[in-house]
Structures are given as C-alpha cells and as structure tokens.
Amino acid sequence: MDIPTIDLLSFCSSQSDDIVNKIANACQTISAFYVTNSTLPTFENDYEALQQLLRFFELPIDIKNKISGKINRDHRGYAFTEDVESNELREWVYIGDENGDSYAKNQWLEEEELPGWKHAIETHFKLMSSTGKLLYQAFSLALGKEKNFLEETFHREPTVLLLRYPSGGKCPEHTDVGFLAINLLDSTGGLQIKPRGSDIWVDVPPRENTFLCHIGDALERVTNGLWYSVPHRVRHEKSGYRYGIVMFNNPHAESIISPLDNYITNNFDENNEHKSLPIIYKDFHRRRLNELKY
Ligand SMILES: O=C(O)CCC(=O)C(=O)O
Numbered sequence: 001m002d003i004p005t006i007d008l009l010s011f012c013s014s015q016s017d018d019i020v021n022k023i024a025n026a027c028q029t030i031s032a033f034y035v036t037n038s039t040l041p042t043f044e045n046d047y048e049a050l051q052q053l054l055r056f057f058e059l060p061i062d063i064k065n066k067i068s069g070k071i072n073r074d075h076r077g078y079a080f081t082e083d084v085e086s087n088e089l090r091e092w093v094y095i096g097d098e099n100g101d102s103y104a105k106n107q108w109l110e111e112e113e114l115p116g117w118k119h120a121i122e123t124h125f126k127l128m129s130s131t132g133k134l135l136y137q138a139f140s141l142a143l144g145k146e147k148n149f150l151e152e153t154f155h156r157e158p159t160v161l162l163l164r165y166p167s168g169g170k171c172p173e174h175t176d177v178g179f180l181a182i183n184l185l186d187s188t189g190g191l192q193i194k195p196r197g198s199d200i201w202v203d204v205p206p207r208e209n210t211f212l213c214h215i216g217d218a219l220e221r222v223t224n225g226l227w228y229s230v231p232h233r234v235r236h237e238k239s240g241y242r243y244g245i246v247m248f249n250n251p252h253a254e255s256i257i258s259p260l261d262n263y264i265t266n267n268f269d270e271n272n273e274h275k276s277l278p279i280i281y282k283d284f285h286r287r288r289l290n291e292l293k294y
C-alpha cells in the first residue's frame with residue numbers, strides 16, 4: 001500500500017479539489033501522507049537548524065534531568081524512558097506553547113547551559129505551527145467545511161516533541177490523541193503504521209524533504225470514525241541514534257470533542273460507539289498520557 005504525497009505549495013496556490021480529495025481519501029484509508037514543498041526545514045535541507053534543537057540530548061544526564069518532564073502531569077520537559085513492559089526505549093522533550101496556559105509551564109535550562117537552545121526552539125515552534133495552521137485549513141476543506149472551520153471551532157494548541165532513540169530504541173504501538181501530527185523523520189527509518197483494515201505493520205520509509213502527517217483520535221471522533229487515527233510504533237534496529245521532531249496540533253484544552261452534524265452517520269461499529277460521546281479535550285488528553293506513558 002502506497003503512502004500518498006501532498007504538495008503543500010500547490011494547496012496554498014490553488015486549494016484545488018484534487019488535493020483536498022486526496023487528503024480526505026488518505027485520512028479514510030491508509031491514514032497517513034507525506035507532505036512535500038512546505039517551508040519547514042527538514043533533516044535533508046537544513047540539518048543544522050534541526051541539530052540546534054537536538055543538541056540538548058548530548059548534554060550530561062544530570063543536566064538534562066534538571067528539566068525532568070516526569071514531575072508535572074503534562075510531561076513538559078525531558079525524560080529517558082526505558083520501560084520493558086510498555087516496549088518503550090527513548091529520550092524525549094515536550095515543549096508546549098510558551099504563552100499558553102492550558103497545561104503545565106515549559107521548563108528551560110539556564111541560557112549558559114545550552115546557549116541559543118530556547119531561541120532555536122521558539123523559532124522552530126513558530127515555523128511548525130504555521131505549517132499546522134495550513135494543514136488545519138486543508139483538513140477543514142477536506143471535511144467539507146470552509147477553510148478556517150477547524151481553527152475557529154476547536155482552536156489549535158501545538159506541542160513539540162523532540163526525540164532521540166538509541167540503537168535498539170522503540171516507541172510502543174499507540175495512536176496520537178489530538179487532531180494532527182507533523183512528523184519530521186530523519187534518514188534512519190524505523191516508523192511503522194498499521195493502516196485501516198490491516199493487521200500488518202507497514203514501514204514508513206523517510207522521503208527526502210518531506211514530513212509525515214497523520215490524524216489523531218480527537219479528529220477521528222469529530223468525523224465519527226470516517227477518518228482513522230492510525231496506530232503507529234517505532235523500532236530502531238540500526239546502529240547509531242535515530243532522531244525525530246514531531247508537532248502535535250491539538251484542539252484547545254476546553255473544547256468539546258464530538259461528531260460534527262454531517263458525520264453523525266454510524267462510521268464506528270457498535271463496539272466503538274462510546275467514541276462518539278462528547279469529551280472535554282483536556283480530560284481526554286491527560287487520561288491518555290497516563291495510560292500510554294508516552
Ligand atoms: O518517533 C517517531 O517517529 C514517532 C513518535 C510518536 O509517534 C510519538 O511519540 O507519538
């Protein structure tokens with residue numbers, strides 16, 4: 001099964017039905033797509049810019065632990081997770097919107113401990129967030145709404161996740177919680193998805209100058225299951241580190257997630273009916289963080 005590619009520049013210039021339909025189709029079937037021609041730095045075209053963010057991981061562990069993400073319930077900060085039971089082995093840093101107040105505050109090192117790091121993150125956060133905004137527009141059109149629909153109805157609270165996997169590192173099978181994920185893959189591979197209706201893990205090979213996009217559970221609920229929040233996992237079996245940068249574009253913490261009027265038809269089967277009950281996004285998000293430990 002081929003993972004389609006969406007050209008973001010063409011979307012911006014024409015917003016043609018072709019592109020919008022391709023997105024809607026991808027979200028209903030394979031449930032992931034590559035995005036090309038965006039303005040985001042990728043590991044191929046601006047390695048240096050991304051290294052600025054990832055050099056945090058080179059610091060000694062006692063410095064990294066100064067911003068431990070295990071001490072607040074929203075996981076803001078750093079952790080090394082080695083959990084045999086849940087099949088997780090990786091390091092992560094979660095950073096939310098610096099000006100947002102829905103979740104725990106971001107944690108930063110002193111500037112002299114890693115000069116320029118905070119600035120590099122803030123710059124990159126803005127770039128990723130504007131790409132998230134464009135994708136929200138594309139998704140709104142693909143839902144048959146006008147382009148600002150998702151942003152105006154649910155708002156958007158982005159979170160960035162920096163990742164480093166040692167050789168043998170893993171991320172357990174899970175689905176993402178929010179609306180949409182932008183995943184910048186480095187050249188090592190290792191990400192796998194289980195497309196709708198399939199029991200087989202499919203490799204997501206990195207493609208030059210693209211990022212991967214897929215939806216999360218909250219958007220699956222908004223479409224009453226017509227769109228599919230794809231299970232995914234990481235198995236990093238090569239030598240050396242695997243790096244990743246993901247931006248989750250989530251609805252506002254207080255938004256109510258329930259199916260849109262024109263999606264009330266029964267796309268979930270009876271076992272999944274509970275998924276169409278209204279939920280407050282923040283409760284859903286926190287519950288899932290606790291359950292999944294990722
Ligand atoms: O490392 C990756 O490519 C994916 C990580 C992921 O899916 C997650 O942390 O939610």
Ligand SMILES: [Fe+2]
Nearest residue numbers: 174175176232
């Ligand atoms: Fe994920």
